[in-house]
Amino acid sequence: AIPWWMASHPDCWRVLVGKWCADGWEAMHKACRQRRLLMQGPSHHQGSLSLSEYAAKYSAAHGGEPINTFEAFALSHKGKASTEIQYNPEDPPEVYSNPSAYSRLSSYSKEVYGQDYDLRSHDLDGEVVTRAGKGKKHGQYYLGDSVIDTASTPTLSQIRARTVSGGPSIRERPTATLALQAQLEEERAKREHLEVTLAQQVQAQMQARV
Numbered sequence: 001a002i003p004w005w006m007a008s009h010p011d012c013w014r015v016l017v018g019k020w021c022a023d024g025w026e027a028m029h030k031a032c033r034q035r036r037l038l039m040q041g042p043s044h045h046q047g048s049l050s051l052s053e054y055a056a057k058y059s060a061a062h063g064g065e066p067i068n069t070f071e072a073f074a075l076s077h078k079g080k081a082s083t084e085i086q087y088n089p090e091d092p093p094e095v096y097s098n099p100s101a102y103s104r105l106s107s108y109s110k111e112v113y114g115q116d117y118d119l120r121s122h123d124l125d126g127e128v129v130t131r132a133g134k135g136k137k138h139g140q141y142y143l144g145d146s147v148i149d150t151a152s153t154p155t156l157s158q159i160r161a162r163t164v165s166g167g168p169s170i171r172e173r174p175t176a177t178l179a180l181q182a183q184l185e186e187e188r189a190k191r192e193h194l195e196v197t198l199a200q201q202v203q204a205q206m207q208a209r210v
Contacts, residue, residue: 012202019198046076048196050146057081069123069147070108077101089119104143107132126153 006013019025046054055072058081059065067075071087077097079085089109093102108128109119124144133142135156141148 009206012205051144052147054081069144070119073144074105130156130159
């Protein structure tokens, strides 16, 4: 039976039911739920916002104070854009939503740029992200996937091909535990993105019928 809140939009309801009844959806849903239960804290505090939208909302809520995409990634793993939070490179792992976020930030800032680099002076660098994460995983960059320009970012093999002796090395990812946390976060982010996309499609269909 169609629920009351979709009674006037049967076509949209059929779209939802079709997705829920698709082969493999239930198994994927249960697997994602089990993985989420293993996560130590939420994946992020962006909600349905992209990283750029989070940065814009943070700026609007803090007197127009601009932040770059690196800061946006860090802050989105500390709290909502409207809360009183700031990026501090000295912050311990406990201030972030889960260990994976701290691990990614540390890999990007310390292992690639070094201890003295001011991360607030530049947006996320696609090549540096690729180095820090040792390439993509499950088709996504190690951090800031939504703001990395794939067209202008070299692949890991391209970076390796032109890495000269004495240049910055491409380091291994952190420990297996942190790598698992990163994978769980990625899968949760993918699921949330799919749900947001579906909701937008349903809303568009509902508006088209009005």
